[in-house]
Amino acid sequence: MPTNVLTLSVLVFLPLVGALLVAATPSKAVGLQRGVALLATLAVAWIGVVLCLDFDGSTAVIQHAENVPWFTLPGGVDVRYRLGMDGISVLLVGLTAILGPIVVLSTWGHIHQRVKEFMIWLLVMQTGMLGVFLSLDLILFYVFWETSLVPLYFILGIWGGERRLYATIKFFLYTFAGSVVMLIAAIWLIWTTNTTDVMRLLDVAGALPVDTQLWLFAAFALAFAIKVPVMPFHTWLPDAHTEAPTSGSVILAGVLLKMGTYGLLRFGIAMFPGAALEAAPWMMALGVLGIVYGAFLAMAQTDVKRLIACSSVSHLGYVVLGLFALTEAGLRGSLLQMVNHGLSTGLLFLLIGMIYERRHTRALDQYGGIASVMPFFALFLVFAVLSSVGLPGLNGFVGEYLILLGTWQASPWLAAIAVTGVIFGAVYLLMATRKMLFGPVVHSENRALNDLNGREIGLMLPIVALCIWIGVQPNVFLDRADGSLQDVLSRLERARAARTASVEIVPVHRLEIEPR
Amino acid sequence: MSSGLAQLSQATLDATGPFLALAVGVLVLVLVEILPALKALRSTLFLATLAAAAWAATRTLFGPEISAFDGTYVANSTTSWWALLFVSSTLIAWVFGRRYYREEARLEGEHDILLLTAASGMVLMAGSRDLLVFFVGLETLSVPLYALSAFRRSRSESVEAGLKYFVLGAFAAAVYLMGAAFVYAGTGTITLDGMLARSDLLQGPLALTGVAMLVGAIFFKISVFPFHLWVPDVYQGAPSPVTTFMATGTKAAAFAFLLPLSFALPSQSAGFIAVIALLTMAVGNLGALVQTDMKRLLAYSGVAHAGTMLLAIAGMFEDPETGATSQAILFYMAAYTFTAGGAFGLVTMLESQTGLPVTIESLRGLSSKRPGVAAALALFMLSLGGIPATGGFLGKYLIFSVAVRGDMVLPAVIGVLLSVIALGYYLRIVIAMYMQTELEGRPVPTESRPVSAAMALACAGMVIVLGVLPGWFLDNVR
Numbered sequence: 001m002p003t004n005v006l007t008l009s010v011l012v013f014l015p016l017v018g019a020l021l022v023a024a025t026p027s028k029a030v031g032l033q034r035g036v037a038l039l040a041t042l043a044v045a046w047i048g049v050v051l052c053l054d055f056d057g058s059t060a061v062i063q064h065a066e067n068v069p070w071f072t073l074p075g076g077v078d079v080r081y082r083l084g085m086d087g088i089s090v091l092l093v094g095l096t097a098i099l100g101p102i103v104v105l106s107t108w109g110h111i112h113q114r115v116k117e118f119m120i121w122l123l124v125m126q127t128g129m130l131g132v133f134l135s136l137d138l139i140l141f142y143v144f145w146e147t148s149l150v151p152l153y154f155i156l157g158i159w160g161g162e163r164r165l166y167a168t169i170k171f172f173l174y175t176f177a178g179s180v181v182m183l184i185a186a187i188w189l190i191w192t193t194n195t196t197d198v199m200r201l202l203d204v205a206g207a208l209p210v211d212t213q214l215w216l217f218a219a220f221a222l223a224f225a226i227k228v229p230v231m232p233f234h235t236w237l238p239d240a241h242t243e244a245p246t247s248g249s250v251i252l253a254g255v256l257l258k259m260g261t262y263g264l265l266r267f268g269i270a271m272f273p274g275a276a277l278e279a280a281p282w283m284m285a286l287g288v289l290g291i292v293y294g295a296f297l298a299m300a301q302t303d304v305k306r307l308i309a310c311s312s313v314s315h316l317g318y319v320v321l322g323l324f325a326l327t328e329a330g331l332r333g334s335l336l337q338m339v340n341h342g343l344s345t346g347l348l349f350l351l352i353g354m355i356y357e358r359r360h361t362r363a364l365d366q367y368g369g370i371a372s373v374m375p376f377f378a379l380f381l382v383f384a385v386l387s388s389v390g391l392p393g394l395n396g397f398v399g400e401y402l403i404l405l406g407t408w409q410a411s412p413w414l415a416a417i418a419v420t421g422v423i424f425g426a427v428y429l430l431m432a433t434r435k436m437l438f439g440p441v442v443h444s445e446n447r448a449l450n451d452l453n454g455r456e457i458g459l460m461l462p463i464v465a466l467c468i469w470i471g472v473q474p475n476v477f478l479d480r481a482d483g484s485l486q487d488v489l490s491r492l493e494r495a496r497a498a499r500t501a502s503v504e505i506v507p508v509h510r511l512e513i514e515p516r
Numbered sequence: 517m518s519s520g521l522a523q524l525s526q527a528t529l530d531a532t533g534p535f536l537a538l539a540v541g542v543l544v545l546v547l548v549e550i551l552p553a554l555k556a557l558r559s560t561l562f563l564a565t566l567a568a569a570a571w572a573a574t575r576t577l578f579g580p581e582i583s584a585f586d587g588t589y590v591a592n593s594t595t596s597w598w599a600l601l602f603v604s605s606t607l608i609a610w611v612f613g614r615r616y617y618r619e620e621a622r623l624e625g626e627h628d629i630l631l632l633t634a635a636s637g638m639v640l641m642a643g644s645r646d647l648l649v650f651f652v653g654l655e656t657l658s659v660p661l662y663a664l665s666a667f668r669r670s671r672s673e674s675v676e677a678g679l680k681y682f683v684l685g686a687f688a689a690a691v692y693l694m695g696a697a698f699v700y701a702g703t704g705t706i707t708l709d710g711m712l713a714r715s716d717l718l719q720g721p722l723a724l725t726g727v728a729m730l731v732g733a734i735f736f737k738i739s740v741f742p743f744h745l746w747v748p749d750v751y752q753g754a755p756s757p758v759t760t761f762m763a764t765g766t767k768a769a770a771f772a773f774l775l776p777l778s779f780a781l782p783s784q785s786a787g788f789i790a791v792i793a794l795l796t797m798a799v800g801n802l803g804a805l806v807q808t809d810m811k812r813l814l815a816y817s818g819v820a821h822a823g824t825m826l827l828a829i830a831g832m833f834e835d836p837e838t839g840a841t842s843q844a845i846l847f848y849m850a851a852y853t854f855t856a857g858g859a860f861g862l863v864t865m866l867e868s869q870t871g872l873p874v875t876i877e878s879l880r881g882l883s884s885k886r887p888g889v890a891a892a893l894a895l896f897m898l899s900l901g902g903i904p905a906t907g908g909f910l911g912k913y914l915i916f917s918v919a920v921r922g923d924m925v926l927p928a929v930i931g932v933l934l935s936v937i938a939l940g941y942y943l944r945i946v947i948a949m950y951m952q953t954e955l956e957g958r959p960v961p962t963e964s965r966p967v968s969a970a971m972a973l974a975c976a977g978m979v980i981v982l983g984v985l986p987g988w989f990l991d992n993v994r
Binding site for chain 1: 836837839840843844898903904905909913914916917920921925928929932933935936939940943946947950951952985986987990991
């Protein structure tokens with residue numbers, strides 16, 4: 001494989017080059033702009049897949065690494081341009097790369113104004129997201145992390161719905177507020193440890209006293225928790241999702257939120273294992289709270305897009321729960337569920353976007369009996385819903401099962417509560433599906449709707465294929481993460497041992513939540 | 517102090533090179549004003565003067581420190597960088613002011629002379645290590661600025677700005693002189709080296725009061741709470757090119773001297789300075805949040821930025837990395853000069869095209885009519901807000917690093933949270949330009965101005981270079 005040319009830098013910056021090419025096109029040439037954007041994202045998808053396939057999952061060693069000097073901070077801290085792929089990032093990089101062309105294709109239907117600008121922001125966004133997952137220098141990571149706010153801010157603010165300005169400001173300020181606190185923690189960490197190398201930080205930060213780790217963990221976790229979003233910080237998400245254009249929602253649900261869970265794993269659990277052990281019960285509780293609360297929120301929605309946004313809160317609650325179970329099954333399940341959620345929720349948003357383009361409403365009661373008018377649409381929607389609720393044989397099942405298994409090992413009580421979320425999830429999603437698809441056609445406007453066209457079906461097929469593939473052969477994907485997850489687990493084990501050694505009284509098992 | 521031509525050795529010439537270049541340029545331009553035949557050369561001579569000053573500054577950029585006039589004036593790497601910054605700031609203000617003046621167009625020669633004189637004052641301020649030399653620089657800067665603020669003499673708001681600035685500035689100058697007198701009475705010296713050498717005397721009540729008064733007067737110039745009240749009115753009323761110059765250059769010059777002066781402060785004052793810095797950030801950001809006029813908004817934002825930089829001075833006392841504060845402030849100020857210079861410059865350009873003050877409302881729909889202008893202004897807003905990949909981010913990073921290392925973690929956290937408020941109004945400007953449609957009856961000017969556009973592009977380029985490839989700058993600033 002020609003991986004000597006296909007480097008991570010090419011992967012990360014190819015979308016940016018695409019954006020510059022789009023910028024160079026004449027503003028009226030909409031077709032050309034779409035074409036360039038599609039070609040660029042297809043190339044990115046191809047390179048991304050090639051790099052992810054050329055990856056050995058049995059080891060935690062950083063692969064495809066790049067390391068170039070960047071600049072020096074006072075005190076002689078060498079900030080370097082460090083990129084690299086490991087088991088934690090490989091699946092998410094693949095997801096980001098594959099969703100690119102799908103999102104570009106989906107804009108054919110709903111972006112008709114200022115296409116050029118849209119394509120530019122979309123491509124810049126992809127550079128930002130890939131950069132977040134691939135940078136292994138703390139400052140480089142932060143640069144990508146915050147820069148990736150800007151494109152979504154424009155996508156939401158220019159092409160969003162009625163209350164887009166409110167939603168976009170809320171989204172930006174909320175996430176920015178979280179990030180700046182992380183910045184101060186990062187400054188402190190870099191000063192104390194004299195390095196910005198993430199791999200080196202994993203070792204030295206894990207050796208800091210637990211009290212110190214807890215402060216740092218809190219600051220980092222806050223930024224990530226807002227991004228995920230974990231329960232009390234979730235209010236920006238339904239607004240952002242509801243107002244965003246379809247493609248914005250797909251990116252938001254598909255990749256952007258995963259930046260938060262990715263951060264929790266790499267910069268929360270792996271970097272501060274001692275603190276993660278202390279904080280795990282609380283984070284798990286927040287995860288469960290998110291699962292149940294998100295499900296109840298979703299049940300109360302009449303706007304179908306908002307419903308899916310709330311279901312995201314619920315589904316990401318699982319990911320947080322699985323991560324902080326701090327067990328092998330939990331971590332594996334969470335990592336897989338990040339990808340699953342990106343696929344199935346992305347698919348749901350795509351479908352909602354497609355019907356919105358035809359009917360221009362998202363109110364559930366405006367639909368009914370769509371299955372008889374748009375059979376292909378119904379087929380895909382049912383598939384997406386079943387994948388989302390975790391039907392065995394599809395992707396969601398594997399992830400949820402592993403998470404629940406991991407949680408059970410840590411805390412049976414929380415697993416029991418979390419399981420109710422699975423039921424609620426099935427209730428609200430299936431009820432919404434019934435209201436939309438089945439029964440008689442009540443509204444005459446619905447009779448004349450056209451079914452999905454070739455482009456729409458075509459762009460969804462790769463997602464469908466992946467959903468099935470993950471459902472049937474999850475190990476193909478899970479194995480890639482194995483080496484790195486084992487590394488995280490061994491760090492946790494060391495922290496656990498250090499904790500037991502320092503505590504005189506025989507401790508209750510770390511991960512048991514004591515019933516109060 | 518001994519004086520005389522004998523002292524004007526090669527070293528002294530090197531040390532005062534940038535100042536001399538500017539001063540000679542001023543005299544030449546005055547001559548040109550008298551001889552109508554040479555008026556066509558005015559712009560060329562102006563630019564040549566700046567180029568000469570910049571060249572003179574680069575001569576001392578990498579060399580050892582040169583001390584002149586019995587240690588009352590120095591030239592080293594830091595002062596040379598400052599001088600380059602002042603030259604850039606003057607150039608930005610001058611270029612954007614090219615077609616700004618209408619009624620006063622025939623007086624543009626005067627304008628240029630005043631601008632250069634003020635720049636020479638800045639250079640003097642940055643290099644001075646003596647309270648009186650600094651005062652000479654301060655007045656060489658301030659007096660031309662008073663005149664420049666009132667330069668549009670037919671407009672009441674400009675005259676008002678000039679008068680306000682003059683009255684308050686004169687008051688600050690008086691406070692400064694009184695402070696210098698107290699320091700002299702308490703320590704028997706007015707050189708910074710002398711003051712530091714007698715640090716025991718510096719702790720006495722008389723000298724301490726004196727230092728506090730000096731710092732207060734400088735706080736006035738850098739617009740720190742509670743001495744910031746003049747800023748919005750003067751920035752708004754003064755001609756926009758002058759505002760551009762004031763916002764970037766004056767602040768930089770005052771900081772350039774505040775840095776060495778703050779070594780004379782007792783280290784217990786760190787907490788006090790941190791509180792003032794945070795209050796300045798709060799006042800600036802909250803004040804800017806409710807503004808509708810762009811110049812006023814940027815004025816308040818400038819107050820907030822001064823507060824941010826002051827936080828580094830608060831952290832300096834405990835920071836184990838010597839020189840990091842000066843590096844951080846220099847970098848921050850460089851990023852700010854190009855960012856705010858570009859932003860004020862574009863406001864100047866739009867204002868001179870419509871003849872109306874630029875408000876947030878008037879920027880609506882700018883992205884469709886003037887995509888380049890809107891993109892540059894959006895970039896400047898993001899840099900002012902400290903979003904990465906711009907110079908503003910790295911500046912913020914360096915400043916807060918000093919604060920964190922200086923045992924100021926809590927003030928640093930409060931500070932960054934205050935900077936979130938700032939994003940609130942920077943984003944409003946971006947929203948108006950990109951996400952709202954043009955207002956009826958306020959058409960966006962579409963005529964292009966190549967010279968201003970080139971300057972804006974250069975500023976934008978610098979903002980990105982400082983954010984993405986800061987190495988060449990950081991490695992050479994200590």
